[in-house]
Amino acid sequence: MTAWLAIIAPAWIAGSILGLLSAPLGCLVLWRRMAFFADALAHGTLLGVGLAVWWQLPMGMGIVIVSIMVVAGLVLIDDERLPVDAVLAVVAVSLLCLGLLTLTQLTDQQANVLGFLFGNLLELDWADLPALMVSVLIGLAFLGYIWPAQLKLATHEALARIQGINPTRQRLFFMGVLAGFCAIALQAVGSLLISGLLVLPALTARLWSTAPKQMVVMSLIIAQVGVTLGVWGSVWIDIQTGLAIVLVLAILFFAALIASKFLQKQA
Template structure:
């Protein structure tokens, strides 16, 4: 019996742990660069990307990539001194969500899968999915390491970045590309609505206790791994959605850490 359970749970557990290795440092950069709303817009855009791919009979990755490019171009076009940037991002985010839901439920034959795309279904990951996921995560981490120094400088010392000759526009596009790739990978794990939670919550909790960027990344990785482990096993024990269990665990950890930090 235990072997049968492990055959279902183990691939999901490994997949979630792999995603946590990428989500934790990426979430730290999202916080440092103050791009949480942008991450949310991209996360919601993945839903429309899946719907668009299904409608045009394209691979899901192609649809998500197309929508990610559309989001970036749309945000550049919508830049206006009269409009707050966070409000624009909120509009784009909710628009992507509505377009995705509308397309999935009315224009494709994927109505039955809507909940899975909204909240994820990590337990559907099989052993055959792990090699591709591992390669994609390794590629994402490798590229993140390559751009890490420039990204941190841009987030913390804008003047130093200019003096160092760092191309801010190119680095922003690099960062958006990694973020879009992560959203595509995390869609099955936690769904379009919860991707930003998996990204932000570990980094936000770690920020309460960390005294350096390196510590913040390490704490984020540990928290994300614990949340994935607790979420996967908790979803089986309590019969709840895996993505919901993971993100809810992260949210509880944040509020507990916040209360303790305020009391100390």
Template sequence: MTAWLAIIAPAWIAGSILGLLSAPLGCLVLWRRMAFFADALAHGTLLGVAIAVWWQLPTGIGIAIVSVLVVLGLILMEDERLPTDAVLAVVAVSLLCLGLLTLTQLTDQQANVLGFLFGNLLELDWADLPLIAGSVLVGLVFLAYIWPAQIKLATHEALARIQGVDPTKQRLFFMGVLAGFCAIALQAVGSLLISGLLVLPALTARLWSTAPKQMVVFALIIAQVGVTLGVWSSIWLDIQTGLAIVLVLAVLFFMALLTTKIATKIRT
């Protein structure tokens, strides 16, 4: 048991730390209706990693380059004839294909593709935890700084403008936090599953909560439960840790949806 804990504990702690940022950030993603953008940015991390490996740059710089290009590209692609969700879906799948193509054809990372797609949290050790904790702390501090303005924009954008909130600047701030989270979460759940870790705890919490603060608290609890059960079940079932975490979160969501529907039927 002690030997297992030596392997699992760093992954478990790292995932729990990530949950502290993913829960409130996921709530904002839902309130601001930016789930599709988060998905596109998450898929873009794979291309960012590929560029970083190809040009021999730090991974964070590669992801930052792609994030900036995604934001600029979406601004240029704005067209009233095109539904935003459809544009984001096209961007997401294009980034995923480009990332896979670059990784497999222009780098020597073919053997690591599954890890980039689905994460490999169990490869983390104790030495990685300070960097993860520090990065999450910076993200939480910055999120707390922009939180009041983000809530105003999510509630009523026109009123927020009157109160002096700059939507463009706040949108860029929010995209920056999202990009940072994607970079941190890449090893935990991989490019394909980042949006699941981000959205599922908040979506489940939304079914049970009646106020924004309550939703954030519930999302934090659900994220911790999902990470804990996911890490341990990945060991028992011998599957990718990222897959296990997101699958547990998905099960929790569907259980919550079913129970709330049954409760509603009983009350009526």
């Protein structure tokens, strides 16, 4: 048991730390209606990793480069004739294909592709936790700084403009936080599942909350439950840790949805 704990405990703590940022950020993603953008950015992390390995750069730098490319590309291809969600879906699948192509054809990372796609928290050890904690704290501090403006833009953009809030600048700030989260969440749940870790706790909390603060608190609790059950469950049934975490969060969402519908019928 002690040997297992030495392997699982760092992963469990790392996932719990990550949940501190994913929960409030996921709430903002829902409020700002940017779930498709988050998904596209998450898929872009795979291309960022591929470019970083190919160019022999730090992994985070590769992800930042791709994030900037995604934002610039979306500005360039913006067209009122095209639905935004459809454009983002095309961007997401294109980034995923390019990322897989780069990793498998231009680098020697073929054996690690599954880990990049679905994550592997169990590879983290105690030495990795301080850097992760610092990254999450920086993310939380910046999120706290932009939170009032983001909340106003999410609830009433016209009023926010009157109050002097610049929507474009705040959108870029928010995209920056999302890009940073994708970079640090890649090892936890992988490129394919980052958006699930972001959106599912917030979506579940939305079913039962009546105020923004309540939704954030409930999302935090749900994220921690999902990480705990996912990490320990992945070891128990021997599957990818990221898959297990997102699967648990999905089960919690559907259970909450069914329960809420049942209670509505009873009322």
